[in-house]
Amino acid sequence: MTRGAVITAQAVESALLKAGKARRWGAHLSVQQILDYDERAFGCEGGSAPTSFSYVHKAGLTAESIYPYQNRQNSRLTRKKQFPVLARISNYCVRGRIHMPVYARDYLTDEDIERELVAHGPLYALIHGEGHLLQNYKSGIIDDEACSKITNHACLIVGYDEEAFILQNSWGRYWGENGYFRVAKGKNVCGYLTEIAYALP
Template identity: 40%
Template sequence: MKIILILFCFSLIFVTNSLTGEPIVIEPRQELSIEQLWQQIDMVLELMQLNRTLGDLIASSDQDFSRPLENLTNCYAFEVIDDQNRSTFINIFDKNRQFNDIVKFFYQAFPDNDLTPNSIWSLLSSTQEIIFRCLQMENFPETNPQLKFGFTELSDKDGNYMRRMNGLGSSYYHNRRPSSSSSSTMDDSYRECLRKSRNLPENFDWRDRNVVTPVKNQGSCGSCWAFATAASIESAYLINNRNNSIDLSEQELVSCAKPNGCQGGTSSMAFDFVRRYGLTSEQMMPYRARSSSCRRLPSSVVDIRNYCVRSKLRYSTGSRIENLNDDDIQNALVTFGPLYIGVNADRLSRNYRGGIVDDRSCPKQINHAVVLVGYTPDAWILKNTWGRSWGERGYFRLARRQNICGVNTEIAYPII
């Protein structure tokens, strides 16, 4: 029986049986009870020919991957903690486990995720990746034994979704003419950007001082540049006791700092916008994960006196180019606070759940903005905007000293 799967809007799934031509419709999930949802999942998986065991579905697995959980603690993060701090777990290392068990487990753990045929295929792909990653570490223990993998709220997203979140494009960087509003960090005040701490501790983490605002989720929008900018300004205000609590509007940057803000931006355009106009609160202009027109600038709740962009990339014909080493980044972090920083996110797995990423093959061309909050002798500690179920409660670590994923390319920070 040939099955044709077509995805429509409004979180509905149409599955058409080519023999009868009749569509079977899954209703919006909020209208279904758990029992009804389970029945719908069973029906769709049967039509997709995925109502089988993992042993049948996992391709190219020539070894039995069944393992007890106690043998997997070094590589498999089997526990899933949702935004309400509820904990659930499942052992996918069982060749006899039905795939529908995993689908039901996942959408019960992440009830806000859309359930579509494409998301089910992506979830199967993630299940296979987690299993293969752990088998690789078991067979070749010298290959980055510190990493952990498991389900996150991104595990049912496809490659297009992941690429849309990377909002730093190379087309923004080269041969830009300086604008009349270009940052004054290009002139003599650039010295202020180079202030250094007298003593660099061996370990440092701004989270220990309660000046790092909560992890957010940018959704399917290339707005990482706006989130990293807002987060660094939030921390600067908390460090300088300007506010007891603060939550700035990323949407204002997405809508007003440039056209089509979900298609990417840069540190210089974001910080320069805040320098000229200030930035309003999340309450005044909530995040919508989409580009929209900037009809009227709302009243600002913060402003910055200046900003620093230190980068090996040329934003304008008059901009400085700087090759950053680890000491430069450490000094800026300790002196000024959490930093906007660029990385290449192509090798950051949607199923990453912890450990130090030390992938020497990771490209150096940055395409994603995050926030650097700390360091250890071995790793940078970075805050991402992919939700709290991803990584180490929304954070990840990159190995130091090797410019892994281009982390030494660019930093930016406000001067308030």
């Protein structure tokens, strides 16, 4: 229900930890805070990279233990008015052709993804998440170019090898390869080159 917000919080955590920032927030940062205060967190989509990262940049995040997940959005029952800010980012970057003007479109490559992973850690990414390929995934490398490149699902790109990129999904550790899946390089399978985002500590 809240995959965009979940992936944003995870990407921010990873960037801060990679930069050696003290983990003042305990186990996790608050997903519910993003859902309640990012006014463009669209229902089950959980927001988009530009709006959710922009909110975190402006406001910072508190801990999940302080502002726990309630599976609600913009609700008077969940919105807290006062909470300590325990994590901040100096800026963020969103790359991809869907948010760039026509004259400056950013067409990502596999090499771009690899460089950004090494430099910044796990990356927020959009893919096509509907249909049988992802829903029924058990293991192995997804290598089906028939998978639509119309993106509608946020995931976290966490690594790569010679053949594939490794992504973390938000469907729990019993799905796929302990919550992860792999997509073949070189073919933009399921649109993984459409958009990436990352936090700058």
